[in-house]
Amino acid sequence: MLKPHHPIRTQRLTLRPFTPADLDPLHAFQSLPEVARYLYWEPRDLEQVRQALETKITQSALLEEGQALALAVELTATGELIGDAVLFWHSRLHRSGEIGYLFHPDHHGRGYATEAAQALLELGFDGLDLHRITGRLDGRNTASARVLERAGMRREAHLVENEMVKGEWTDEVIYAILQREWRARR
Structure with missing residues (x-):
């Protein structure tokens, strides 16, 4: 069970629960074709x-297992x-989880996604005592692959070609890190 103390602060970022006031800024990037390019929607x-946003x-x-923690x-x-x-x-039994992230293109290339990914890994390993955390991405999304690599x-x-996404077969790439690897890196 994980009920994080909010807000979660990194060097430059604040991660917090979403609120109704986030509608317009969330729409500002979820409405962009370049943001949705490698997503299911x-x-x-x-x-x-x-x-x-309501979700x-x-x-x-x-x-409990099967749930997601969404952070603005x-x-x-x-x-x-x-x-x-x-x-x-x-999974509680396998102590497994997954991270994901989405950023406004105006803020790409500054290390924010890596910083957020590292905060998610810390939450998963230290807060939830997960054994293994994965990150999955469209094989064409090389920028996201670099984020996961920089996160360790x-x-x-x-x-x-394991998934049909938006009418075309796409490759999926899976990244992972174990709790002991995460702790050794710190």
Whole structure:
């Protein structure tokens, strides 16, 4: 069980639960084609973002396996919402989880996604005592692969044309790190 103390602060970021006030800034990047390019969904209109946000607002703790912890990512210096981070708790028995993140393109290339990913790994390993955490991505998304590598994860699998996404076969790449590896890196 994980009920994080909010907000979670990193060097430059604040990770916190989503609120209804996040609708417009969340829509500002979830509506962009370049953001949705490698995701299962198309760019979202305001109503679709509203529905997704309603779900995110309820995802503020991990009480049992199968749940997700959704966190809004702000620049601490300005309070601007720049991203969306998530930690999934897949299995209590196997102590496994997964991380994910999504950032406004205006903030790409500055290390924010890596910083948020490292905060998610810390939550999973130290807060939930997970044994293994993965990150999955579209094989074409090389920028996201670099984020996971910088966060300390290793590439474990490249599944060729294993999913039909938006009408085309896509590859999936899986990264992972074990708790003992994470602790050794710190």
